[in-house]
Amino acid sequence: MSKQRITKAVFPVAGMGTRFLPATKSIPKEILTLVDRPLIQYAIDEAREAGIEEFIFVTSRGKSALEDYFDAAPELESKLAAKGKTELLSEVEKATLPSGAIAYVRQNQALGLGHAVWCARRLIGDEPFAVLLPDDVIKSDVSCLKQMVDAYEGGSMVAAMEVPNHKISSYGVLDINTHVGNVVSVNGMVEKPSREEAPSNLAVIGRYILSPQVLRNLDSTGTGAGGEIQLTDAIAKEIEDQRGVFGYKFQGTRFDCGSKAGFLQATVACALERDELRDELMEYLQSMLMLRTAAE
Structure with missing residues (x-):
């Protein structure tokens, strides 16, 4: 029996980006550039390499620049073509997603990552899907999400990496059951534990492949750490119900662009x-x- 393909991805981009004020007073944080490509482009390119075909953005008021960025720019493209600037034209075309491949839903209350993913539930339907947090830029020969898609056999999977003890309280942390290659089975997840309470030093990073059951879990998930609806709580319910949650120790270097x-x-x-x-x-x-x- 062949495993189900992952073709849909959710990009939670509703945050205000307050750490980057005053720049984010007028532009979304996800449009800030690493050299000449915005943060969101790195996430989209990673998703495309992994075989994603449908891109779902969970946005909020003031994020229209994201929609414009991925739209066609006929006048600009015509001028670049007329001037023979083929390399620039190619880069512009890479930043254009085809009609119908991208959708936008609003998160009209800042209730956390779990709530943001839940907002996309009607577009996801009853199939496994990916979630990518653009703040996490991961440089690798094979994209992090593609590594995960290739290893995915069902259930839910989170990207994981080892972090130093003094930073452990900033992450969701995995309680590990078994470890085979880069894949670990998970007994539990603890959101932002103290150094003393952390069950391991393996932290969850902003890449997920989730069972559609996680969306149903979010229907009944109350507020957790920080007074927000935590995605990790809905994933932890999968562990309780013995539906299988795995961590994937990806190969690559992660940058926290938040x-x-x-x-x-x-x-x-x-x-x-x-x-x-x-x-x-x-x-x-x-x-x-x-x-x-x-x-x-």
Whole structure:
């Protein structure tokens, strides 16, 4: 029996991006760029590599720039074509999603990630689906979500990585049952535990493949940590009901672009991958390091 394909993905993008004010006063955080591509483009490219065909954005007021970004731009494309700027034209076309492939639903109350995913329930239907948090940018040879899709055999799966003990209280943490290769079966999930209470150092990162039952769990999930409806609580219900929840230890480097430091680190990493930027940027970084060392 062949496993069910994952063709739909949810992108929760309703947050206000207050850490990046005042920039996010007028533009969505997801449009902020790492070099010359916005955060959301990295998530979309990852999803496409994994075989996703339907893209569901959970948005809020003031996010219309996201809709414009993925729309066609005939006038711009015509000008680029007329001037023979084929490479730029190709990049612009990559940022256009075909008609009917993308949908937008509103989260009109800021009730947390679980609530955001629940808002997309009518578009998901009764099939497994992916969730990608654009704040988490993951650089890898094979995209994180594709690694997960290739390993997925049913139930629900969360991306996981080891984090240092002093950061453990910032994450949902897995209580591990068995470990086979990169896949771990999960006994439980604890949201933002203290260092002493954490069952492991394996933290949940913003990539999920979820059973449609998780949406039904969200129907009855009350508020949890932070007074919000937590997605981890609905996934934990799957563990209680013995329907199978797995962690996947992905190969790659994750950048937390929800923080300013993580965003800057991701920008440098993306720039250093570019042939036309690498040498000049590296020279600058080395000169800054020399100045700092001399000052010390």
